[in-house]
Amino acid sequence: MASRNLDADFVRSSLEDRESLFNRLMQKHRTGRKKFLLHRLTVASRLSCGAADRRAVGDHYERLIVGLQRSRAGEDVTGLLLLYPQHALHVIECSTEALLSVLKDLRHMEENSGLILDPRILLVSHDLPSRLFQHWNYKLLDESDSRQTLVSDEESPEKLVSHTLHQLLRLGCHLYNKTQQITGSKTIPDEVLKDATDAVPPQAAVCRLLQMEALLSPERYISTYHSPLHQRLDSESVWPAVEHLQIV
Template identity: 70%
Template sequence: MAEAALALCCPVCLDMPRNPVTIPCGHSYCMSCITGCWDHEDQKGIYSCPQCRQIFCPRPALTKNTMLADLAEKLKNMMPEATLRYAEPNDVPCDVCTGRKYKAVKSCLVCVVSFCELHLKPHCVSAAYEGHKLVTASSAIKEMICSTHKKPLEVYCQTDKEFACLLCVLEEHRGHEVVSAATERQAKQKEIEEMQGNSKKRIKRRESELTEITTSVETIRKFLLHRLIVVGRLSGGLADRTTVGVHFERLNVSVQRSRPGEEVTGVLLLYPEHALNVIECSTEALLSVLQDLRHMEENLHSGAAEADSSSLTRSGLILEPRILLVSHDLHSRLFQQWSYKLLSESDGCRTVVSEDQSSEELVRETLRQVLQLGRHLFNAAEQMTGSKVIPDEVLRAAADVIPPQAAVCGLVQMEALLSPARYLSTYHSPLHQLLDSGNSSSLSA
């Protein structure tokens, strides 16, 4: 049967013919194999038989050889497919084949030889090989044989933890605990499967824990409390300073609506010519505020601040914004709500700004006053009654802690303080580096 299959093999693919055809010279091929060969010869216009090299012109028409197809189908049903395949680099080759070797299908532990289907036939039909033990073809066949007695290693000694042949059991392993090699292999396979199962469970558990940690970190990062203090100059063309308060109030509301659970608190002080804005919020809300300030700054440089009033309302509210402070990872809020107040020229004048005062002293004194103002507003929360506009009587008692407009003007003129645009371009994401490097910083160029 194997010889018949070998004779029927396609000379091109060396396999049982699929959709066989017979060309004029009498040789037969798979339809796809001969078609592929002739497709490469189309440019020459001369076609040849890959086996005998007989030339045909024009290209012969191909018709299925029904008889050959039926015969090949019967042989396929009588013997395994891949029976006479040539050995690939990773296959076990037949030890009996000469020249190009076929793929081995079985190894004999008695002969210590691997056989292809063709050369295995004697082991299957001859009584002389009846006692030979056939196993799946293996390149390690010699390792399955006892080096002392040249017998198959059919026993496993549990005492010495090694495989042995039957003669070894009667000699070196006499009286030891032994089981068949097959039993030991099954036990080891079961043990390996259990270890793999446990490993998969541990990996899955670790992945789940990692996912939870990642989620927790993202949640923490998202809701970390930050404080931003920005100073700036109000546009000279601004008719009503209330417009600035309304703008930031709408921005806060928009942030809170788009991110449920977030809260924005702080205070906006609107002097006749300047503004001081304190914002306490989460990471994403802080980013929104910084981007809004940068938008104002960019529109100022592009000339939008000098455009019509509607454009001014959208983007020219605060000019030359400067970041006085960004604090991260705060434990608690200084302000219970966000509110704003229109200040007069006299508000904050109880604090005198000296011309000899250094930049560091000016920043430090302003931050101290903002801190005290926050404590005052926190204690006066009941008087605020949820209003976004701070009542006069609330600030009247805090006159000593309101930073004077002169101080704010001096801060705006300090080149050492970053603008929102420079801040975002420097850190790319406003909290990308600072969250990992420090809790509070007065930013400088």
């Protein structure tokens, strides 16, 4: 009987060791994949420069993206920057580390009155299965570049955010089909958007989005991202209460 118990303990111990090793390998695998996860960041903002100087914003992000890709070989940064006369919409697809670098750059510009003012995050989509944008490009827009020049004040904030994101997805799909026409150029030719003007969010929509208090700034998002989760553990919710179990 003692021998059987020893054998059972040995088998149980061996299985626990195998499970522990498996868990360690899976944890190592997950840790190794983190930097290759694909995220999509969508940001609205105001421009501090005039309409004639908007190329400086495009040049700034081009330098930032080139630097990120050089420091992280194999991790491309793709997306689209729409530069209106007074506002901007930026969609960036990148890894976790690159995403944090872009957010920190936005925070730095906001704190130091840089090219971008009052940036607000519309959406961050995590762990995407594939890219929508094959390159990073930017486009200088005028008011006439969008058919929808008016935005109803009665439209709810949730619907406005959803409609703007839907337009950006449609625009991304359109550019995906026009990949050959924009390959090798950072700026999008005018003829590429001729058939997709209704997919370009109007500047009036961006202006309204920036008035929504619910949208997080880069500073608040980074702070929330790094804050620990204060969740109540199951062990803290027991009955009877711990103080009732104390022996007097």
